[in-house]
Amino acid sequence: MRKIRTYQEVTHETGSDLLEQVVDQQRRLADRLVRVRSVVAVASGKGGVGKSAVTANLAAALASRGLAVGAADADLNGPSLARMLGVSGARLADRQSGVAPAQSPSGVRVISMELLQEEEDAPLRWREPGMGGFIWQSTIETGVLREFLGDVEWGELDVLLVDVPPGTDKIRRLLELVPDLDQMLLVTTPSETARFVVSKSVRMAREAAVETVALVSNMAGHTCSECGHVSELFTGDGANRLEEESGVPVWAVIPFDPRLGAATDSGTPLVISDPEAHSSRAICALADRVEEHVGIRTEDATEDAVEQGGS
Amino acid sequence: MKFLCLDCDDVMAFAERQIPGDGTLAAVFTCGSCGREMAMLTNPMETQLVSSMGVKIGGREVPTQPMELARTSLEGGREGAFALSEDIPLASGEPPGTSAGEAATGRVVWTAEAAGRLERVPSFVRGMVKRIYTDWAREKGVSEITPDVMDRARTELGLEGM
Numbered sequence: 001m002r003k004i005r006t007y008q009e010v011t012h013e014t015g016s017d018l019l020e021q022v023v024d025q026q027r028r029l030a031d032r033l034v035r036v037r038s039v040v041a042v043a044s045g046k047g048g049v050g051k052s053a054v055t056a057n058l059a060a061a062l063a064s065r066g067l068a069v070g071a072a073d074a075d076l077n078g079p080s081l082a083r084m085l086g087v088s089g090a091r092l093a094d095r096q097s098g099v100a101p102a103q104s105p106s107g108v109r110v111i112s113m114e115l116l117q118e119e120e121d122a123p124l125r126w127r128e129p130g131m132g133g134f135i136w137q138s139t140i141e142t143g144v145l146r147e148f149l150g151d152v153e154w155g156e157l158d159v160l161l162v163d164v165p166p167g168t169d170k171i172r173r174l175l176e177l178v179p180d181l182d183q184m185l186l187v188t189t190p191s192e193t194a195r196f197v198v199s200k201s202v203r204m205a206r207e208a209a210v211e212t213v214a215l216v217s218n219m220a221g222h223t224c225s226e227c228g229h230v231s232e233l234f235t236g237d238g239a240n241r242l243e244e245e246s247g248v249p250v251w252a253v254i255p256f257d258p259r260l261g262a263a264t265d266s267g268t269p270l271v272i273s274d275p276e277a278h279s280s281r282a283i284c285a286l287a288d289r290v291e292e293h294v295g296i297r298t299e300d301a302t303e304d305a306v307e308q309g310g311s
Numbered sequence: 312m313k314f315l316c317l318d319c320d321d322v323m324a325f326a327e328r329q330i331p332g333d334g335t336l337a338a339v340f341t342c343g344s345c346g347r348e349m350a351m352l353t354n355p356m357e358t359q360l361v362s363s364m365g366v367k368i369g370g371r372e373v374p375t376q377p378m379e380l381a382r383t384s385l386e387g388g389r390e391g392a393f394a395l396s397e398d399i400p401l402a403s404g405e406p407p408g409t410s411a412g413e414a415a416t417g418r419v420v421w422t423a424e425a426a427g428r429l430e431r432v433p434s435f436v437r438g439m440v441k442r443i444y445t446d447w448a449r450e451k452g453v454s455e456i457t458p459d460v461m462d463r464a465r466t467e468l469g470l471e472g473m
Contacts, residue, residue: 005320007313014313014340015325017370018361024375025365094393094438098377116381116435118389125386129334129355136356140363143380147365151377 025143029150029177032098036070036157037295038182041174041210045201046194047166050218051187053264054254054283055163056084058185060269061280061287063107067158067294070101072148073112074174075165076141077124082112086267090115098153106272111152113144142173149177158294168200175208183212183293185251185286188239189219195238202246212293214251215239216286222256223278230255252286254279314349316342323349328369330469334358338368372468373446376439388435395438419448421456428458443470 013019033039042055055071063069073081082088082102087110090102101109113124126133126140154160162178164170175181184205188198198215205213217239221230233256243250257279263270271280314323323340326348330336334355341348353361361368365380382388421429432440447464448456464470 002317004317005315010313010315010322012322014322015370016312016338016368017325018312018364018366018368021366021371022364028375091391091394094395095377096442099393116385116389116392118387122387126384127386129359132356132359136360136363139360140380140384143363143365144378144384147378147381151379 025146025150029146032150032152032154033160033178036154036160038158038290038293039160039162039178040183040185040290041162041164041171041181042185042187043164043171043174043201044166044187044194044198045168045171045204046188046197049187049189049194050254051166052080052084052163053260054185054187054216054218054286055161056081056264057260057269057271057280057283058287058290059085059108059159059161060104060106061271061284062159062161062291063104064272065287065291067291068109068156069107070109070152070154070157070160071111072145072152072160072162073110073114074145074148074162074170076113076144078165079112079114081163082110082114083267084264084269085110087112088114088267095153098151100153105267106269109152109154109157111148138169138173142177145173146177159290168204171201171204175204175210179208181208181210183214183290184210185214185216185290186248187216187218188242189234190217190221190232190236190238191234192236192238194234195236195242198238199242199246202242202248205248206246213248214289215242215248217250217253219256220253251289252282254282254286314340314351316345316347318342318347319344321345323347325369328367336361336368373443373470376442379439382436382439385435388433390434392435393438395441419445419454419456422458424458425456425461428461443468 042051042058044051052075059069059071071081071085073079085104085106085108087102087104092102092115093100101111102115104110126137162174164174186198186201186205188194202213219233221232223230239250239253242248255278257270257277259274259277260270260279263273270277271283274280275284316323319342321342321344323342325338326341327339328336336353336358338351339348340351429437429441444456444461444464447468448460453460
C-alpha cells in the first residue's frame with residue numbers, strides 16, 4: 001500500500017485561506033477584549049435557576065457604582081437580557097469599527113439576540129438549506145456569539161458579563177472563544193438536582209483553569225413580606241454541599257423575592273428600583289466580590305512584567 | 312482541508328470558486344507541478360457548514376463586516392435593528408466632485424438613484440452593504456456612486472443580492 005502524506009506532513013498551504021480567516025476572527029475577538037478588564041461568565045449548566053435575572057441585576061449594581069459594564073446575552077435561543085435591562089426595541093448604531101451596543105437606563109451596554117429579531121414570538125431560525133441543521137447549527141451559533149463579543153463596540157469596560165444559557169456545552173463554547181475567562185459565577189439553587197448538574201460545570205471551570213470560580217445560591221428561601229418568616233422553597237443544601245465538595249466558595253445567597261422577577265419583567269432591575277430589598281442587598285454583596293476580583297489577571301500580568309523588567 | 316496530487320506528491324492550490332446560486336459550491340484546485348485540475352463540489356449542507364464558520368473558501372473579496380454572520384444568516388431580522396451612524400450623503404443638489412478631488416479626501420457621495428436602490432436593501436444589512444460599496448468606490452477612486460457603479464462593484468466583488 002502506498003504511503004500518502006498526512007495533513008500535518010503537508011505543510012504547504014493550499015491558498016483556500018480558511019485557516020487564515022479563522023485566525024483573523026480570533027484576533028478580532030482578542031483585540032476587542034483587550035479593552036475589557038474582566039470577562040465574567042454567569043452560568044450554571046442547569047436551566048431555570050435565575051441566571052439572567054442575576055446577570056441583569058448584577059450588571060445594574062456594578063454600573064450603579066460607576067463601573068463601565070457590558071452585558072452580552074449568550075442565550076441566542078431564549079434571549080431575555082435586553083428585556084430585563086429595559087432596552088427592548090433599541091436600535092444599534094452600525095459603524096465600520098463595530099456595532100454600538102444598546103445603553104440601558106441603568107448604564108449597562110447590552111447586546112442580545114432579541115434586539116436583532118423582528119417578531120417577539122419567533123424562534124431563532126437561520127437561513128438554511130433545509131437539511132442537516134444539527135451539523136452546522138452549533139457552528140453558526142458559536143460564530144454569532146463570537147460576533148456578540150468581538151464585533152460589538154464595547155469600548156473600555158471594567159466588566160463584561162456574559163449570560164450563558166443552560167448546558168455545560170454552552171460553557172465550553174464560551175471557553176473556546178474566551179479561554180482566559182476571568183471569573184465564572186455558577187448559579188444554583190439549594191436543590192439537590194441543581195447541585196448535581198452544577199457540579200459538572202464546576203469541574204469544567206476547574207479543568208479550564210478559570211481564574212476565579214464562585215457559586216451563587218439563588219432562590220434560597222422566601223421571606224414573607226408580612227411577618228418576615230423565612231420558608232424554604234427547596235429542600236436541600238445544594239450550594240453549601242457543593243462548596244464543601246469542590247472548595248468553590250459561595251459568594252452570594254439570594255433569597256427568593258417575587259419583586260425581583262417583576263422588576264426585571266418591567267425592565268428595571270430590583271437593585272435599582274428597591275436597593276434595600278433583601279435580594280437586592282445580596283446581589284450588591286455579590287457585586288462587591290466581583291468588583292474585588294476585577295482586573296486581577298491584568299494586575300498580576302502587569303506585576304509579572306514589572307518584576308521581569310526589574311530582574 | 313488540503314488536496315494532494317498523488318502523482319506529484321504536491322499540494323494542490325486553490326484557483327477558483329463558483330457559486331451557482333442553488334446552495335452548492337464549486338472550488339477548483341490545481342497542481343502546481345503537473346497542472347492537473349480538480350473541482351471540489353459541495354452539497355447545500357456542506358456549503359452551509361463552511362459559511363456557518365463565517366469564512367469563504369479562497370478568501371474574501373471584501374473585509375469582514377461587523378456582525379456579518381448574524382446579519383446574513385438570521386431568518387427574520389428586525390427591520391430597523393441597525394441605525395446607520397451617518398446619513399447617506401446625496402449628490403443631488405450638490406456639484407459632483409471630480410474623482411481625483413473627492414477621492415483624495417475619501418469622500419464618496421451617492422446619487423439619488425443609487426441611494427434609492429440602497430433603500431430597497433433590507434435595513435438589517437443595509438449599513439453593511441453601503442459600507443462595502445463605499446469602500447470599493449473609495450479604493451477605485453470613484454467619488455460618486457451611481458447604479459452603474461453598484462453593478463460594477465457587485466460583479467467585481469461577486470456580491471449576490473446586494
